[in-house]
Amino acid sequence: MLTDVEIAQSCTMQPIKTIAEKLGIDEESLDYYGKYKAKITDDFIKKTAGNKDGKLILVTAINPTPAGEGKTTVTVGLGQAMQVIGKKAVIALREPSLGPVFGIKGGAAGGGYSQVVPMEDINLHFTGDMHAITAANNLLCAIIDNHIQQGNELGIDPRRILFKRCMDMNDRALRNIVVGLGGKPNGVPREDGFNITVASEIMAILCLSKDLSDMKARFENILIGYNYAGEPVYAKELGCAGAMTLLMKDAINPNLVQTLENTPAIIHGGPFANIAHGCNSVRATKLALKLADYTITEAGFGSDLGAEKFLDIKCRAAGLTPSCIVLVATCRALKYNGGVPKAETSNENLDALAKGIVNLRTHIENMQKYGVPVVVALNRFYADTEAELNYVIDYCKEMGVTACISEGFAKGGEGAAELAQTVCDTIDANESKSNFHFMYDTDRTIKEKIEAVAKEIYRADGVIFTANAEKSIKEIERLGRDKLPVCIAKTQYSLSDDPAKLGKPENFEITVRDVRLYSGAGFITVMTGDILTMPGLPKAPSALKIDIHEDGTIEGLF
Numbered sequence: 289m290l291t292d293v294e295i296a297q298s299c300t301m302q303p304i305k306t307i308a309e310k311l312g313i314d315e316e317s318l319d320y321y322g323k324y325k326a327k328i329t330d331d332f333i334k335k336t337a338g339n340k341d342g343k344l345i346l347v348t349a350i351n352p353t354p355a356g357e358g359k360t361t362v363t364v365g366l367g368q369a370m371q372v373i374g375k376k377a378v379i380a381l382r383e384p385s386l387g388p389v390f391g392i393k394g395g396a397a398g399g400g401y402s403q404v405v406p407m408e409d410i411n412l413h414f415t416g417d418m419h420a421i422t423a424a425n426n427l428l429c430a431i432i433d434n435h436i437q438q439g440n441e442l443g444i445d446p447r448r449i450l451f452k453r454c455m456d457m458n459d460r461a462l463r464n465i466v467v468g469l470g471g472k473p474n475g476v477p478r479e480d481g482f483n484i485t486v487a488s489e490i491m492a493i494l495c496l497s498k499d500l501s502d503m504k505a506r507f508e509n510i511l512i513g514y515n516y517a518g519e520p521v522y523a524k525e526l527g528c529a530g531a532m533t534l535l536m537k538d539a540i541n542p543n544l545v546q547t548l549e550n551t552p553a554i555i556h557g558g559p560f561a562n563i564a565h566g567c568n569s570v571r572a573t574k575l576a577l578k579l580a581d582y583t584i585t586e587a588g589f590g591s592d593l594g595a596e597k598f599l600d601i602k603c604r605a606a607g608l609t610p611s612c613i614v615l616v617a618t619c620r621a622l623k624y625n626g627g628v629p630k631a632e633t634s635n636e637n638l639d640a641l642a643k644g645i646v647n648l649r650t651h652i653e654n655m656q657k658y659g660v661p662v663v664v665a666l667n668r669f670y671a672d673t674e675a676e677l678n679y680v681i682d683y684c685k686e687m688g689v690t691a692c693i694s695e696g697f698a699k700g701g702e703g704a705a706e707l708a709q710t711v712c713d714t715i716d717a718n719e720s721k722s723n724f725h726f727m728y729d730t731d732r733t734i735k736e737k738i739e740a741v742a743k744e745i746y747r748a749d750g751v752i753f754t755a756n757a758e759k760s761i762k763e764i765e766r767l768g769r770d771k772l773p774v775c776i777a778k779t780q781y782s783l784s785d786d787p788a789k790l791g792k793p794e795n796f797e798i799t800v801r802d803v804r805l806y807s808g809a810g811f812i813t814v815m816t817g818d819i820l821t822m823p824g825l826p827k828a829p830s831a832l833k834i835d836i837h838e839d840g841t842i843e844g845l846f
Contacts, residue, residue, distance in 0.1 A: 292399050292846040296407040299548045307546045311378065311579040319541070321415045324406050327541040328554070328575065330499070339578035342376075343611040343715050347586040347665075348595035348655070350647050351790070352780055355620035355633040358399060358667045358697060362616045362704070363586045365402035365696020366665070368549040369708035370582055372701040378576040379404070379551060380585040382568045383418065383543070383558035384411045385486045387458040387823055389845075390831035396558070399846070400697035402704070404545055404553045408842050417494075417556070418456045418485055420539035424507075424532040425490040429453045429480075431528045432512055433467065436476045444521055446478035449513035450804070451523075452821075456485035460824030483821040487563045490532075492809035495557035495569040496605050500540055504533040510808035511767075520767055523808070542572040549701050552580075561588025562780040563821050565597040565811065570606040582712075589780035591615065591651045592745050599658050600726050600741075601773045601811055609724045611715045613655045614707075616665045616694075617648045619676040625790045634671035641676055645683055646792040650783060652689055654745050659723035661714050664691035665707050668698075690714065730771050734761050734803065737774045738814055742798045746783050752799045757815075760803040764812060769805055776814040777821070785817030 290298070304326045305315055317332035347363040363379060370377035381404065384396035389411050397407040404410060413419070428451060436444055455462070462482035468475035485491060489510060497503035508524035515521055523529055542556040554576050557569035566588035567573075576583040587594030595613065602608065619641060620633040626644025628637055648664070655662045664684050666677060677693060684691035692710050695703030728740040735753065742748040753761070764770050781787035784796045802815040825831075833844040 292397075292403060293407065293842060295401060296397075296403050296405050296548070297841075299405060301405055301546060302550050304544060304546070307550060307552050308544060311552055313544070313579075318544070319538070324545065325409060325415060326544050327415060327538065328544055330541060333541075333571065333575055336575060336578040341577040342581045342583055344573070344577060344608060345582060345584045345612050345614060345711060346595060346598060346610045347584060347614045347616060348591040348651075349589070349616040350621060350651050351590040351592070351625070351782060353621040353624040354630045355618065355624040356669070357616050357618050357621050359586055359616045360396050361399040361402045361697050362614070362665045362667055362694050363584055364398035364404055364547055364553070365694060365701065365704035366614065366708055366711070367551045367553065367584045368402060368547050368696065368701030369704035370584070371549065371551050372705050373708050373712070375582055375708070375712065376580045377551065377582040377584060378580040379547065379553040380568055380573050380576045380583055381553060381555045382586070382588065383414055383555055385418065385484065385558055385560070386412070386456045387484050387486070390825075390834070391458045391823065391829050392826045401548055401700035402696035403548050404555065405548060406545070408845060410545065410555060411845060414555075415543050417539040417543070418558070420535055421488065421490045421494060422454055422456055422485045424535040425454045425485070425488050427532055427535065428510070428512070428523060428526070428528060431526050433475050435526055442521055442525055443515040443517065445514055445516050446476055449478065449480070451489070451510065451512040452481050452483050454483045454485045454488040454490075458484065458823040458825045460822065463820065463822045481822070484560070484823060486558050486560045487821040489806045489809050491557065491559050492564055492806060492811070494536065494539065495559055495565070495567060496602070496809055497540065498570065500533060500537065503536060503540060504529050506808040506810070507532045511805050540571065542569065542575055551701075561594035561597060563777045563819060565601050565775050566594035567598045567602045570602065573608065574606060591655055592783050593778060593780055595655060596727065596741060596745050597775060600728070601775060604726060604730075604773060605810060609722065610660050611719070611722070612711050613660050613662045614665050614711060615648070615651055615655060615662055616667055617680065618667045618669060619672045619680060620669055622648060622680070627790075634669070636673045636676060638675060638679060641679055644791055645680065647783075647790070648680070649687065650747065650792045652684070652687060657727070657744060659725050661718040662689050663707070663711050663714050664689055665694045666691050668693050668695050730773055734764065734770050734774065734812060738776065738800060741774065741776055746778075746798060747792065748784065748796055748798045750797045752797050754799065754801045757800045757803050764803065764805050767805070769807055769812075773811045774814050775806070775811045776816060777819045778816045779819060
């Protein structure tokens with residue numbers, strides 16, 4: 289059996305110029321990054337402004353498990369399948385972070401015969417967007433410390449600096465550090481720390497910015513900390529927003545690649561969904577909508593995280609309206625939710641499936657609360673039995689939802705053709721019934737917005753706010769920034785804030801330990817449970833299995 293990287297290496301890619309031509313993009317509108325990657329220029333994006341929008345399809349999933357779900361694989365397979373059934377489609381994905389690539393989760397290029405390529409490049413440095421984000425972030429950090437060193441005209445309180453450094457790698461040793469040691473020439477000592485790049489506010493700003501000028505304005509609006517008088521200090525007061533924007537001048541433009549079956553794919557931005565807002569860039573999604581009849585995008589992790597943020601943050605900010613939500617599930621993952629150990633998820637177990645399917649039911653109900661039609665994609669694994677597959681299909685049917693088996697991993701676009709046709713039919717049948725709405729109104733209080741998500745999506749009985757969280761909320765209210773959407777950082781493994789509680793947890797409360805203002809991005813981040821913004825590596829990280837040979841052949845990259 290071929291590995292993902294072996295399948296990707298054996299495919300025949302078309303020159304990116306040819307892929308662009310399928311979308312009506314001329315060569316002058318491409319900035320090439322080799323033969324098979326290119327950025328789409330800002331001039332071309334502006335030219336498409338008058339084009340009619342296509343239909344927007346969001347792919348999300350049940351809570352992730354070690355047994356596997358394959359959300360990106362289904363997304364890519366669905367895009368390829370649209371081509372198979374004669375539809376013009378574009379896939380809009382996030383860029384992978386090096387953290388999970390070399391850590392435990394893996395990349396974000398799909399799998400099997402439903403991948404975006406060149407997968408090695410996409411999963412590694414790609415076109416340098418992650419590095420540009422990291423550089424812009426750390427430039428601001430350097431300016432902050434230099435300002436303090438050079439006399440601190442703004443009176444910045446080193447104890448109340450909120451903006452942290454970042455790097456795109458899992459490194460727990462950098463979560464809490466002290467900078468400025470070594471005497472007067474080396475700065476003023478203070479406590480600091482690192483976030484992973486994909487959790488940084490700069491990443492969030494990239495993904496929510498309309499254009500370069502909007503990005504610059506958002507950079508200026510970043511709350512970096514407070515002065516000794518307790519008043520807020522914003523990045524614009526340090527005068528470096530222009531330089532930060534310059535570092536992002538190329539990164540702001542979306543990247544064009546292709547699938548194994550040469551379907552166009554626009555990949556841009558990559559915030560995590562458990563600690564950030566989990567969606568690719570607004571620019572990429574809106575451009576895709578102008579270029580094709582169907583845009584298939586995804587949001588990170590389960591629908592309680594990625595989809596909720598896609599709908600309540602991204603759609604609100606960009607004025608997007610999804611036409612259909614595809615919810616990915618697997619029999620293996622549902623059995624895991626039903627109490628079966630990972631090693632036994634390949635064995636038929638209808639009792640465990642019946643117990644764990646409540647997780648799927650909750651996600652379906654949650655997505656229906658937004659007024660968008662739902663289709664379930666049952667991602668087939670080799671050991672799934674007909675009895676198990678039929679059980680899930682029949683269960684969904686009783687809920688009034690169509691479930692289709694997707695075999696994109698093994699068969700590519702052909703294996704997801706039924707899913708693609710079902711999605712198109714569902715969109716057509718519900719076009720005049722669209723009732724998309726948000727989970728909460730931003731005019732509500734911060735606590736009310738948090739409670740709305742916790743009770744309606746997580747199904748919590750209530751929310752506990754620590755003293756620190758209460759203090760932070762009052763401070764945001766004092767600044768007049770409380771009328772923003774909330775971005776809740778929570779474990780991806782459970783609907784609750786306890787990763788050990790699988791299925792549909794009952795009788796629990798969500799604990800909010802901190803609330804942070806991302807004024808540049810335009811949302812309020814809510815820290816729950818033990819979630820961290822700088823992950824660590826596992827005992828045996830994926831990096832130990834990755835290698836490159838003398839002839840340039842890569843192995844171990846999935």
